[in-house]
Amino acid sequence: MTKTVLISGGAGFLGSHLADHYLAAGYDVVAVDNLSTGNANNVAHLKGEPRFLFVEADIVDDLPESVTGKRYDIILNMASPASPPHYQRLSLETLRVGSEGTLRLLELARSNEAKFFHASTSEVYGDPEIHPQPESYRGSVNCYGPRAMYDEAKRYAEALIYSYRERYPDVQTYIGRFFNTYGPRMDAHDGRVVSNFIVQALSGEPLTIYGEGTQTRSFCYVSDLVTAITLLIDSNEHDPINLGNPGEFTIRELADIVIELTKSKSAITKLPLPADDPLQRKPVIAKAKDAFGWEPRIALREGLKNTIEYFDQLSNDSK
Numbered sequence: 001m002t003k004t005v006l007i008s009g010g011a012g013f014l015g016s017h018l019a020d021h022y023l024a025a026g027y028d029v030v031a032v033d034n035l036s037t038g039n040a041n042n043v044a045h046l047k048g049e050p051r052f053l054f055v056e057a058d059i060v061d062d063l064p065e066s067v068t069g070k071r072y073d074i075i076l077n078m079a080s081p082a083s084p085p086h087y088q089r090l091s092l093e094t095l096r097v098g099s100e101g102t103l104r105l106l107e108l109a110r111s112n113e114a115k116f117f118h119a120s121t122s123e124v125y126g127d128p129e130i131h132p133q134p135e136s137y138r139g140s141v142n143c144y145g146p147r148a149m150y151d152e153a154k155r156y157a158e159a160l161i162y163s164y165r166e167r168y169p170d171v172q173t174y175i176g177r178f179f180n181t182y183g184p185r186m187d188a189h190d191g192r193v194v195s196n197f198i199v200q201a202l203s204g205e206p207l208t209i210y211g212e213g214t215q216t217r218s219f220c221y222v223s224d225l226v227t228a229i230t231l232l233i234d235s236n237e238h239d240p241i242n243l244g245n246p247g248e249f250t251i252r253e254l255a256d257i258v259i260e261l262t263k264s265k266s267a268i269t270k271l272p273l274p275a276d277d278p279l280q281r282k283p284v285i286a287k288a289k290d291a292f293g294w295e296p297r298i299a300l301r302e303g304l305k306n307t308i309e310y311f312d313q314l315s316n317d318s319k
């Protein structure tokens with residue numbers, strides 16, 4: 001019998017790539033998205049695909065029968081605003097989707113006896129005092145500040161899943177902590193550094209570095225993350241697990257690479273560093289390697305080339 005996967009945030013950057021993956025693997029796919037930061041264009045290529053259903057709905061609310069009337073084998077909880085400008089604009093919505101939305105999908109997973117995957121984040125570590133970050137690190141998060149709505153929603157969701165599993169041990173839950181994923185279908189205007197720099201470089205605008213650009217991030221290409229998620233939910237690893245690329249770059253280095261790869265004449269301009277912006281971030285991925293033999297394959301330059309091509313095409317299409 002055909003298996004069915006439900007993806008919340010299914011019209012988002014990551015959710016839409018997961019939809020493609022599971023359709024290619026022979027699953028039926030139901031994508032739910034309230035389109036607050038997701039984009040129907042991300043799944044437009046699936047229109048007419050009989051094994052794909054898109055439902056515009058918010059997982060914080062009662063879900064329509066078109067969603068709840070099916071039997072799921074896998075539920076992927078990918079719904080949440082994810083970039084700082086979006087989660088700050090949608091602060092209360094971010095808190096609610098991480099808490100109420102996650103609980104609703106856990107309940108659905110329990111009644112369906114479905115596997116439940118939750119998209120967590122390196123933001124659970126906040127502005128980390130230890131480097132790189134293993135899963136055992138408990139984090140340094142400001143619970144009352146401009147990143148709190150996202151960080152605490154994601155931390156709450158992990159706590160919720162922990163307690164849910166204690167109460168209902170039959171529910172198979174999985175938690176991936178993502179580190180700065182990038183690739184085609186990122187929103188050009190969501191304010192994240194990779195999309196900002198590429199869009200700025202392609203249009204000849206100055207690249208906006210916040211602070212001195214000495215802060216670091218570790219960027220993971222989307223196809224590597226999709227592979228990691230699929231391997232994780234086939235494994236017996238139920239505790240939170242880092243899913244990221246340990247290659248670490250300063251934001252200044254990223255700007256230089258984007259300028260080089262786009263052959264852009266853009267200048268660099270410096271803007272103030274936002275409050276609570278983490279100074280450094282790099283995953284320890286030994287656990288994912290041990291548990292299911294995963295490590296990322298796509299180096300930053302290669303992934304950026306694909307992403308630049310995507311944004312280039314997008315701007316040509318809109319001309």
Ligand code: UDP
Pocket residue numbers: 083084180191192193194196197208209210211215217251273274277278
């Ligand atoms: N950043 C930047 N210029 C931009 C957007 C972001 O210098 O135009 C910086 C930001 O301050 C942070 C890093 O790049 O230090 C990553 O930002 P992003 O919003 O992509 O992700 P997050 O902070 O959530 O890791």
